[in-house]
Amino acid sequence: MTEISPILALANVSKSFPGVRALNDVSFSLYPGEVTALIGENGAGKSTIVKILTGIYIPDGGEIRVNGATQHFSSPRDSWGAGIAAIHQETVMFDELSVAENIFMGHMPGGHLIDWRDTKAKARALLASIEADFDADAKLKTLSVAQKHMVEITRALSHDANVIIMDEPTASLSRHEIDELFRIVAQLKAEGRAIIFISHKFDEIFRLSDRFVCLRDGEKVGEGMTSDVSEPDLVRMMVGRPVDQVFPKRDIPLGPTVLEIDGLSNATEFADVSLKLRKGEILGLYGLVGAGRSEAMQAVFGMSKPTAGRVKMNGQELTIHEPIDAIHAGISYVPEDRQEQGAFLPLGIRENITMASLSTHVRNFLLSRRSEQSAARALGGRLSVKAAHWEQSLGELSGGNQQKVVIAKWLATKPKLIILDEPTKGIDVGSKAAVHDFIGELAEDGLAVILISSELPEIMGLSDRVIVMHEGRIAARFERGVGTGALAWSAEAIVAAATGAPIEERAA
Ligand SMILES: Nc1ncnc2c1ncn2[C@@H]1O[C@H](COP(=O)(O)OP(=O)(O)OP(=O)(O)O)[C@@H](O)[C@H]1O
Ligand SMILES: [Mg+2]
Structure with a gap:
């Protein structure tokens, strides 16, 4: 058997930032036709590797080899020239331009004289090769996140x-869109390209990857074939200890009704949403991406104007024109x-x-730095934010740690009702447990919690009741541990309601 040589190799790569060693002596290789999952906790160094491979950061030490030849990338252009392309955690494209322009930005066919007809035809052919369902003429801003990913993949093609890097590409995708993305990844593999796939979702890691490389605190702590390991193995490797992923539901006595929503509707996104929520209660809002859950809750928080319906807090009808009115009424919303x-x-x-709760830090008419700190x-500590120090700018934190800070910001407003929109998206397995524990504690402290989540175990593990939305309307209501048939407290019944199946079919 001949040894297959890697397309790309990192050899002893290190990178430090003030106060943190983001990568320490990391080496691994990527092989043609294989997906390598890069895994690790928030702040472990995954995106730093992506940025080094794409020429955004220059490593302090070590080497990158492409097809055996040492490369020095001093700009994204160099890395691109060496055949490496990435879909980043935060998209970097041009909303006002067309799909074709975004695909060929920086390398238009025809050199200095741009041949638009040719550009468009080439873009169309590439889009067709991955069976994309939109046109090369479409403005980028009209596309969904999933479609924008497809534009980025097309751009790489x-x-x-030969090396395509995907940094948490599925975080904002619906189930169907994820399937679509995975179909394209399979195609890229079959063509002999090497793929780096970064995700915090274990089902995806096991479904998609051939190999894994695990980082912890900037060091490689494990690698191998994915088929040789189990989920608990990977968790232990990432976190350095086993993590209990079950949700101990706290037994919390429910208080009086805090929130009452009656017939909330807007023109297109949601209709006739009615619900009640009691003190100490956790209400799960489940549904497919696009079911209108976020939009309805954003209207409650004053981010958009409903066309009909009423919202009451503690029996008092609210007039909410903008988020500040909602904050004054004791409502917080942590956006997705x-x-x-x-x-x-x-x-x-x-x-x-502290920015949303500054008034609580005023002492003798002055903002108290100490109280803020x-x-x-x-x-920050409770949510296990990982940073060099508390004054560090948010932009320097890893993606998952930025998310934790934003959750902390809204908790700091000491709300009576908190709406959490996908609170654990992009958050690693260990911190997830901390966030779940915290949500239970909030309810215990007497907050009413609305939890929007697309993760069924999370929503069933934490909620007292689950309301399922489908195409903008409430499709079903479930109560923890009760009900039978189509309305039983079960994963099957909840998922069936979310897909919009009629109740007779769901019961069958
Ligand atoms: N520009 C920067 N300045 C200072 N520190 C940085 C910078 N970029 C990254 N870091 C630090 O390097 C470490 C690794 O961050 P990185 O973004 O690679 O983590 P990650 O594994 O991608 O995490 P996540 O899962 O949260 O996305 C973190 O401690 C982060 O704060
Ligand atoms: Mg990252």
């Missing part, structure tokens, strides 16, 4: 990239898209955590 809606990357962790430390 337009250059015939935290980078766009909740985080201020140039500001520090402390400032981000202790709040930031308490909440």
Whole structure:
């Protein structure tokens, strides 16, 4: 048997930032036709590897070899030239331009004289090769996240990239879109390309990857064939200890009704949403991506205007025009898209955590830095935010740690009702357990919690009741441990309701 040589190899790569060694002496290889899962906790160094391979960061030490030849990337252009392309955690494309322009940005066919007809035809052919369902003429901003990923993949193919890196590509995708992405990955594999796949979801890691490389605190702590390991093996490797992934549901006595929503509707996204929520209660909102859960809750929080319906807090009808009104009424909303809606990357962790609750840190008419610091430390610590120090700017944190800071920011407002939209998206397995534990504690402290999540074990593990939405309407209501047939407290019944199957079919 001949030894297959790697397409790409990292040899003893190290990278430090002030106060943190992000990568220490990391080596691994990528092989043609294989998917390598890069796994590790938030802040372990995964995205730093991506940025080194794509020429965004220059390593302090070590080497990158492409097909055996040592390469020095001093810009993204160099890495691109060596056949490496990436879909980043945060997309970097041009919303106002067309799909074709985004695909060929920086390397238009025809050199200096751009041949638009040719560009468009080439873009169409590439889109067709991955069976994309949109046109090369479409403006990027009209596409879904999944479609934008397809544009990025097409962009990589337009250059015939041999190494394709995907940094948490599935975080915002629906189940169907994930299937679609995986179909394309299988195709890329069959063509002999090497793929790096980064995800915090174990089912995806096992479904997609041939190999894994595990990082912890910037060091490689394990690698091998995925078929040789189990999920608990990987968890132990990532975290350094076993993690209990079960959800001990706390037994919390429920108080009076806190929130009452009656007939909430808007023109297109949700209709006739009615629900009640009691003090100490956790209500799960389940549904497929696009079912209208976030949109309905954003209307409660004043981010958009409903066309009909009422919202009452503690029996009092609210007039909410903007989020500040909701905050004053004791409502907090932790958005799903935290980078766009909740985080201020140039500001520090402390400032981000306290910015929505500054008034609570005023002492003698002055903002108390000390009070802010202790709040930031308490909440940040509780959510296990990993950072060099509390003044570090948010932009320097890893993706998952940025998310934890935004959750902390909304908790700091000491709300009566907190709406958490996909709170563990992008968060590693160990921190997930901390977040789950914290949600239970919030309920115990007398908060009412609405939990929007697409993860069924999470929603069933934490919630007292689950409301399922389908195409903007409430499709079914479930109560922990009760009900029979189509309305039984079971994963099957909840999923069936989310797909919109009629109740007779669901019972069958
Ligand atoms: N520009 C930077 N300045 C300072 N520190 C940085 C910078 N970029 C990354 N780091 C630090 O390097 C470490 C590794 O971060 P990285 O983004 O690679 O983590 P990750 O494994 O991708 O985590 P996640 O799962 O949260 O996305 C973190 O401690 C992070 O704060
Ligand atoms: Mg990352």
